[in-house]
Amino acid sequence: MADQTLQAPFVAPARLTTGQQNWRRFSSNPTAVIGAAIVVLVVLAAIFAPYLAPYPTHAGEIVNFRARHHPPSLQYWFGTDDVGRDIFSRVLFGYRVSLILAIVVLGIAVPLGTTLGLLAGYFGGWIEIIIMRLTDIALGIPPLVMALAVSSILSPNLINAMLAISILWWTWHTRLIYSITRTLRGQEFVEAARTLGASPFHILFREILPNCVSAISVKVSLDAGFVILIGATLSFLGLGVQPPTPDLGTMVASGANFLPDNWWESILPGFAILFVTLGFNLLGDGLRDLFDVEEVR
Amino acid sequence: MSAPPLLEVIGLSKNFRARGAFGQRAGEVKAVRGVSFAIASGEVFGLAGESGSGKSTIARMILGLTAPSAGAIMIEGVEASPGASRARAIQMVFQNPGSSLNPRRSIGQSIAVPLEAARRRRVAVAARVDELLKMVQLPADFAERYPHELSGGQKQRVAIARALAAEPRLILLDEPTSALDVSVQAKIIELLQELGRTLGLTFLFISHDLSLMRNFASRVGVLYLGQIAEIGETTALFASPAHPYTRSLLASVPVITAEEEAMRPNVPIIEGEVPSPANLPAGCSFHTRCPNVFAPCDAIDPDFTVIAADHRARCHLLRPEADTTLPR
Amino acid sequence: MSATLLSLRDLSLEFSLFGRRAYVLNRVSLDVPEARHVALVGESGCGKSVTMRAIMGLLRSPPARITGGEILFDGRDLLTMSAPEREALRGVAMSMVFQDPMTSLNPVFSVGDQMGSILKYADRRLGRARSKAERMTRVYEVLRQVRMPDPERIALAYPFMLSGGMRQRVLIAMALLNETRLLIADEPGTALDVTTQAQILKLLQDLVAERHLALLMITHNLGVVRASANYVYVMYAGSVVEHGPTAALFANPRHPYTRALIDCVPKLSGRTTFRGIEGTLPDYAAPPPGCRFAPRCPHATSVCATPPPDLAVGGAHGVSCWLEAEKAA
Numbered sequence: 017m018a019d020q021t022l023q024a025p026f027v028a029p030a031r032l033t034t035g036q037q038n039w040r041r042f043s044s045n046p047t048a049v050i051g052a053a054i055v056v057l058v059v060l061a062a063i064f065a066p067y068l069a070p071y072p073t074h075a076g077e078i079v080n081f082r083a084r085h086h087p088p089s090l091q092y093w094f095g096t097d098d099v100g101r102d103i104f105s106r107v108l109f110g111y112r113v114s115l116i117l118a119i120v121v122l123g124i125a126v127p128l129g130t131t132l133g134l135l136a137g138y139f140g141g142w143i144e145i146i147i148m149r150l151t152d153i154a155l156g157i158p159p160l161v162m163a164l165a166v167s168s169i170l171s172p173n174l175i176n177a178m179l180a181i182s183i184l185w186w187t188w189h190t191r192l193i194y195s196i197t198r199t200l201r202g203q204e205f206v207e208a209a210r211t212l213g214a215s216p217f218h219i220l221f222r223e224i225l226p227n228c229v230s231a232i233s234v235k236v237s238l239d240a241g242f243v244i245l246i247g248a249t250l251s252f253l254g255l256g257v258q259p260p261t262p263d264l265g266t267m268v269a270s271g272a273n274f275l276p277d278n279w280w281e282s283i284l285p286g287f288a289i290l291f292v293t294l295g296f297n298l299l300g301d302g303l304r305d306l307f308d309v310e311e312v313r
Numbered sequence: 314m315s316a317p318p319l320l321e322v323i324g325l326s327k328n329f330r331a332r333g334a335f336g337q338r339a340g341e342v343k344a345v346r347g348v349s350f351a352i353a354s355g356e357v358f359g360l361a362g363e364s365g366s367g368k369s370t371i372a373r374m375i376l377g378l379t380a381p382s383a384g385a386i387m388i389e390g391v392e393a394s395p396g397a398s399r400a401r402a403i404q405m406v407f408q409n410p411g412s413s414l415n416p417r418r419s420i421g422q423s424i425a426v427p428l429e430a431a432r433r434r435r436v437a438v439a440a441r442v443d444e445l446l447k448m449v450q451l452p453a454d455f456a457e458r459y460p461h462e463l464s465g466g467q468k469q470r471v472a473i474a475r476a477l478a479a480e481p482r483l484i485l486l487d488e489p490t491s492a493l494d495v496s497v498q499a500k501i502i503e504l505l506q507e508l509g510r511t512l513g514l515t516f517l518f519i520s521h522d523l524s525l526m527r528n529f530a531s532r533v534g535v536l537y538l539g540q541i542a543e544i545g546e547t548t549a550l551f552a553s554p555a556h557p558y559t560r561s562l563l564a565s566v567p568v569i570t571a572e573e574e575a576m577r578p579n580v581p582i583i584e585g586e587v588p589s590p591a592n593l594p595a596g597c598s599f600h601t602r603c604p605n606v607f608a609p610c611d612a613i614d615p616d617f618t619v620i621a622a623d624h625r626a627r628c629h630l631l632r633p634e635a636d637t638t639l640p641r
Numbered sequence: 642m643s644a645t646l647l648s649l650r651d652l653s654l655e656f657s658l659f660g661r662r663a664y665v666l667n668r669v670s671l672d673v674p675e676a677r678h679v680a681l682v683g684e685s686g687c688g689k690s691v692t693m694r695a696i697m698g699l700l701r702s703p704p705a706r707i708t709g710g711e712i713l714f715d716g717r718d719l720l721t722m723s724a725p726e727r728e729a730l731r732g733v734a735m736s737m738v739f740q741d742p743m744t745s746l747n748p749v750f751s752v753g754d755q756m757g758s759i760l761k762y763a764d765r766r767l768g769r770a771r772s773k774a775e776r777m778t779r780v781y782e783v784l785r786q787v788r789m790p791d792p793e794r795i796a797l798a799y800p801f802m803l804s805g806g807m808r809q810r811v812l813i814a815m816a817l818l819n820e821t822r823l824l825i826a827d828e829p830g831t832a833l834d835v836t837t838q839a840q841i842l843k844l845l846q847d848l849v850a851e852r853h854l855a856l857l858m859i860t861h862n863l864g865v866v867r868a869s870a871n872y873v874y875v876m877y878a879g880s881v882v883e884h885g886p887t888a889a890l891f892a893n894p895r896h897p898y899t900r901a902l903i904d905c906v907p908k909l910s911g912r913t914t915f916r917g918i919e920g921t922l923p924d925y926a927a928p929p930p931g932c933r934f935a936p937r938c939p940h941a942t943s944v945c946a947t948p949p950p951d952l953a954v955g956g957a958h959g960v961s962c963w964l965e966a967e968k969a970a
Contacts, residue, residue: 204407205415205423208472211376211405212479213430226417363834364805464921465685494684494861499905500917521835524864524907528915548911565839566909567864569891573909582839586804 041306048302051237054295062111069105077260085278095280097271103281106262107288113263114292117178117247118240124182126236129189130228134220136190137197148194154187159246167255177256181246185239192235193228200224230307237300241293248289264289317390318351319515320375320403320483325349325384327370331591342591344370346539347384352483352532357509357516359530359547361523361562365587366536368519372485375517376405388482401431404476408488410468414460420446420471421456427479445474449504466497470504477508483515491522502529523566524573527551532623535559538590538598545624554578555618555626557603580604597629605630643674646855647696647735647823652710654695656925657703663925665691667879667933668710673823678849678856680866680887683876684902686922689859692876693825696857697737698727714823733763735823736816741832742808746800752811753796756780756818763819783814786852788844806837810844817848823855824848831862842869863906867891872957875899878923878933885958895960897938932963940964 042048066072070093074080080100088095094103136147159181166180200206201224209223250256251265259266264285271282327345345367352358362368373379375386377393386393388402404427407413414423421442428438443453449470460468469489476484486505490498502525508514518530526533527547534544535556543556554560560578568574583602588594594601600610609615609629618631654666666688673679683689694700696712698719712719714735719727739745747755760776763769771779777796784792787810800808809830816824829845830838846869849856860866866873867887874884875896883896894900898918907913920937929935935945942963949963 204409204413207378208405208407208413208475209415209426210378212427212475213401214426215430218426218429222422223415223418226415229417363836495863496684496902496905496918499915502907503915503917506915522907523835524909524913527909527911528907528913551909551911561836563909565836567835567839567862567868568909569863569867569903569906570908570910571892576909582843583836584840586806586837587834 038306042302045302045305047298048306051295051298051300051302054291055299058111058292058295059115061108062115065105065108065112069102069108071102071105074101074105075109075262085274085281087278088280088284094284095278097267097281098274098278103267103284106267107264107285109262110264110267110285110288111292113174113257113261114244114247114289117174117181118243120178121182121185121243121247122236122239125185125239126189126232129186130193130225130232132186133190133193134197134224137194138201138216138220138224144194147190151187151190151194154184155191157184159184160249163246163250163255164253167250172255172258174257174261177247177250180250181243185243188239189232189235192231196228196231197224200227230303234300234304234307237296237303241296241300244296245289245293316354317387319354319389320517321351321387321390322371322375323349323385323387325371325374325386326382327367327374327379328382340591343593344539344590345374345381348536348539348541349384350534350541350544352515352517354482354515355509355513356532357518357530359518359520359526359533360536361520361526361533362536363521363562363587365538365590367539367590368536369487371536372405372487372517372519375485376403401479402481403483403485404479404481405485405487406469406472406476406489409492410465410472411460411492413472414468416460418459419456420458420460420463423460424456424471424475424478426475431479441478445478448477448508449474464497465493466501469493469501473501473504473508477512481514483517486516486518486520488520489518490525491520498525505529523551523563524568535562538587538593540598541627542599543624543626545621545626549621549624551576553620553624555620555624555631556599556628557605557630558599559626561602561604597627643676645672645674646715647673647857648713649692649696650711650713652692652695652712653708654691654700655706655708657706661926664928665705665879665925666695667928669876669879669881670710671874671881671884673855673857675822675855676849676853677871678846678858678869679872679874680858680860680870681874681876682860682863682866684861686878687876688879689876690827693737693827693857693859696825697735698731729766732759733767733819734821735825736819736821738809738812738816738824738826738829740827740829742805742812743832745812746808748800751797751799752803753777753780756783756796756811756815759815759818779818780814783817784811786817786848787811787814789814804837805833806840809833809837809841813841813844813848817852821854823857826856826858828860828862829858830865831860838865839868845869863903875902878928879925880933881961882934883958883960883962885954885960886956889956889958893958895954895958895965896934896962897940897964898934932961 061068069075078101083096083100084098086092086096092102092104094107097103132147136144162184163177163180167176170176206219206223209219247256248265248268251263252269254269257263257266267285268282271285274281325345325348329342329344331340331342348371350358360368360371370379374381424442424445425438428441433441442456446453446455451467451470463471490501493501505516509516518526520526530547532545533547533550535542535558537558543550543554543559554563560580561583564578564580565582568577581604583604585602588601596611596613597615600606603610615627615629617625617627619625620631649669649671651668651670652666653668656663656665669692671679671681681689681692691700695707707720714730757773757776757780760771760779764771780796781792784795789795789807789810803811826845830841833841842865845856848854858870870887872885873887873890874881875898876882877898883890883894883899894903901918905917918937923929923933923936931946932949935941938945944963949961950966951959951961952965952969953959954965
C-alpha cells in the first residue's frame with residue numbers, strides 16, 4: 017500500500033519545528049489554554065503569596081478579635097474567619113500547601129509507578145505477576161481508609177498525609193504504563209531496537225517511555241486536581257495539616273461551624289479548592305485533546 | 314578450498330501453539346518446516362513467498378527474535394548464539410517504514426541506537442550518524458527531524474542507515490519496498506545495490522514481488538506453507554521454473570511488456586487461496602491447488618529433485634519415474 | 642461504442658490548509674463508459690484518491706473546494722445537484738470498493754448483517770419496503786455473483802473467519818447490492834497475495850462484461866492496469882498527462898513521465914536498471930506554471946513553463962506535452 021498520508025504533498029517545505037507546531041495546536045485549544053492559565057495563576061499566587069497577600073501575617077499565629085466574622089468587603093476580600101484573620105491571604109498560603117502536596121505525592125508516585133509499569137509490561141513472567149498482583153491488592157484499598165490508618169498510627173501532619181496518599185497513588189500509574197508498554201512491546205520499532213543490540217534499559221527508558229509521555233502528562237494533570245482534593249478531604253477530617261498553618265481543607269472544616277450565617281468562611285475556601293481542581297482538569301483534558309490529534313496523525 | 318557460507322540455515326522449523334477462543338490449546342501451527350539454504354558472502358539471496366509461507370518467521374529466527382523449534386543457524390560455520398554477537402553480524406530493514414522507527418525519537422537518535430549499544434563516545438556517535446546519512450543520500454540536518462516529517466522513501470533510507478550503523482555482515486530486507494511507489498522503490502534498490510558493492514554487504518531479500526526478485530537477487534528460494542518448493546540460481550529458475558507453484562506464481566505476476574508476457578508459463582490462474590498453516594494438507598502441501606496433481610501427491614511429501622547444478626525443486630512430477638511431463 | 646456513464650470535464654480543486662492554498666487538481670478530464678474498465682494510475686500524492694473522493698462526494702469543503710469543471714454522471718452534473726439527490730446516488734447507482742479488506746469490514750457484525758444493513762438503509766432512502774427475507778435473498782444473490790461458494794454460510798460468518806480474498810469479494814458484493822452502474826475500486830487487491838489478486842481482477846473483469854458495469858480503478862500498479870484495464874489515464878501532480886487504450890499506451894508511451902514510470906517497474910526478463918525519477922513532487926501551494934512535471938523532466942525546455950496542449954497521437958491515445966506538440970508541428 018503506497019504512502020497515502022495527506023500531508024506529504026500538501027504541507028509546504030517551509031517547516032516549523034515540532035515545538036512550534038505543538039505550541040500552535042495547544043494555543044488554539046480553549047480548554048487547554050484556560051486550564052493552563054488557571055494553573056499558572058494558582059502557582060504564581062502560591063509562590064508569591066507573601067507579596068500578594070494583603071495581610072501576610074494572617075497566615076501565621078495571629079488573632080484579631082475585633083475583626084472577627086467580617087463578611088467580604090474591600091478591606092477583607094474574602095472576609096475574615098472566627099479569629100479575625102483575612103481569609104483571602106490564608107487562601108493564597110493555603111495554595112502552597114495544596115501544591116506542595118501535589119508535587120510531593122506525584123513526585124513519588126509517578127516515577128515509582130511508571131518504572132514498575134515498564135518493568136511489568138516489558139519483561140512479563142514473574143516480574144509481571146508480582147508487580148501486577150501487588151498493584152491489584154493496593155488498588156483494592158480505599159485511599160481515604162489508608163490515610164486514616166496511617167494518620168492514626170503516626171501523628172497527623174502534612175508529611176504523613178503525603179505519605180499516606182503516595183503509598184497507594186503509584187498503583188494507577190503502574191496500571192496505565194503497564195498497558196501501554198504491553199501494547200508497545202510488540203511494535204516494530206521496539207523489535208528493531210532489540211535487533212540492533214539495545215539493552216533492556218535503553219528499550220524501556222529511551223524507546224518505550226517517550227511514547228508514554230503524552231499519557232503521563234494527561235494523567236498527571238488530572239491527578240494533581242484529584243490529589244489536592246484528597247488532601248483537602250484529609251485536612252477537613254483533621255488528619256492533615258494542623259492549625260495554625262493555613263490549609264484549604266481545614267478552613268472549610270472550621271468555617272463549616274458557622275454556616276449558614278457566616279457562609280464565606282467555608283464556601284470561599286471551598287471555591288478556592290474548586291478553582292485549582294478545575295484548572296488541572298481542564299489542562300488535562302486539553303492536553304488529551306492535543307495528544308489525541310497527534311496520535312491520529 | 315571454500316570458505317563456509319556467511320549464513321547457513323539447516324532444517325529450520327518453527328511450531329506455534331494455537332490457542333482457541335478461550336485460551337485452550339487447539340493444536341499446532343507449523344509455520345516453518347525443515348527449511349535449509351546457504352548464503353555466500355557478497356550475494357543477494359531472495360526468499361519469495363506469499364502469505365502463510367513462513368518467510369517472516371524465518372527472518373525472525375535468523376535475527377534471533379524467535380527461537381527455532383528445530384534446526385540450526387550457522388554464521389560463518391559457527392552455530393549462532395542468541396544475543397549481542399548476532400546483533401553485530403545480522404541486521405534487518407523492516408517492511409513498514411512508518412512503524413519501524415520510533416515516532417517519539419528523532420532520526421539521529423534512532424540511527425544512533427546501535428552505536429550507543431556498542432558504547433561509542435557521544436562525539437563519535439554524532440559524526441558517524443552524519444556519515445551514515447550521507448551514505449544513504451539524506452541531508453545532514455535530517456538528524457533532527459522526526460519520522461512523521463519524512464516520506465516513506467526517506468524513512469526507509471533512515472532504516473537502512475540504522476542497520477548499517479551496526480556494521481553487519483548480512484542485512485535482511487523484509488519487503489523493504491512493498492509500501493513504496495515504484496519510482497521510489499527504484500531509487501531504494503539502486504541505493505542497496507550501490508551499498509552492496511561498496512561495502513561488500515550480503516543481503517537476504519524477502520519479497521513477494523517476483524519481478525523485483527528477478528532483478529535484484531542472484532539466487533532465489535520459493536517458499537510455500539513453510540517449506541522451500543524450489544531453489545536455485547535466479548536466471549535458471551526463472552527461465553525454467555519446475556515446481557507447479559512457481560509456475561503459477563509467475564503466471565500471476567502482473568507484467569507490463571509483451572516480452573515479459575511471452576516469458577511467462579502458460580498455466581491457468583490457480584483456484585482458491587493458500588490454506589492456513591494451522592490446517593496443512595497431507596502429502597505435498599500444494600496438492601490442493603496444483604493443476605498437475607496426481608497419485609502420490611496427497612499422501613507423500615516429495616523430496617528435492619536436482620534439476621541443474623544450482624536448481625532443485627520438490628515435486629513428484631520431476632522424479633525420473635513419473636510418467637507425466639510439465640507442459641511449457 | 643458504449644455510452645459514457647461518468648465524465649469529468651476540466652475538474653479543478655484546491656485545499657486550504659493552515660492558511661495556504663494547495664492547488665491539488667488541475668483540469669482533470671476523464672470518461673468512464675459503460676461496460677468498460679478504466680484505470681486511473683499514478684503514484685502517491687498525484688491526486689487520484691482526491692479525484693475519487695470528489696466523484697463520490699466524500700470531500701469535506703472546507704477545506705476542499707472545487708474551483709472549476711464538472712462531474713457528469715449519466716449526463717447530470719453532480720456538482721450542481723442538491724445534497725439529497727447526490728446522497729440518493731451514492732451507494733446506489735455509484736459505489737466504491739475500498740482498499741484494505743482487512744480493515745474495511747466491521748469486525749463485530751456478521752457479513753450478512755452488514756450487507757443487510759446496506760440494503761435496509763438504501764430502501765429507507767428510496768422509500769422501498771422489503772422484508773428481511775427478501776433482503777437476504779438479494780444478499781445471497783450478490784454473493785453468488787462474486788463467486789462465493791455457499792453464500793448462506795458466508796452470510797453467517799464474521800469477517801475474521803474469512804480469508805483476505807474472500808473479504809475482498811465481500812467488499813465488492815457490498816458495492817453491487819443496489820443497482821450499481823458505476824463501480825469505483827480503490828487499489829483492488831494490493832493488500833492480497835499476487836495469486837489472489839489475479840483472481841479478484843478476473844472477477845472484476847467478468848462483472849464488467851456480464852453486468853454492463855462501468856468500472857473505474859484507482860491504482861499505482863502498472864502491471865495490474867495492463868492486465869485488466871481497457872483504457873488508462875496517467876496522473877501526475879494533479880494533472881492527467883497521458884491517456885489511451887491500454888495496449889497502445891503501454892506499447893508506445895509518449896509522455897516522459899509515463900516512460901520513466903514504465904522504466905522503473907522491474908521486468909521479469911531481468912534487464913532492469915534501477916534508476917528512479919530525479920526530484921520530488923512539486924509543492925502544491927506553489928506549483929510550477931505550465932507543465933507540472935517539467936522540473937523533473939530530462940527533456941524540459943523553456944516553453945514547458947506554459948501549460949502544454951492536449952494532443953491526440955493516434956486513435957483515442959492522447960498526451961499533454963510540448964515535446965509531442967513540437968513533433969506534430
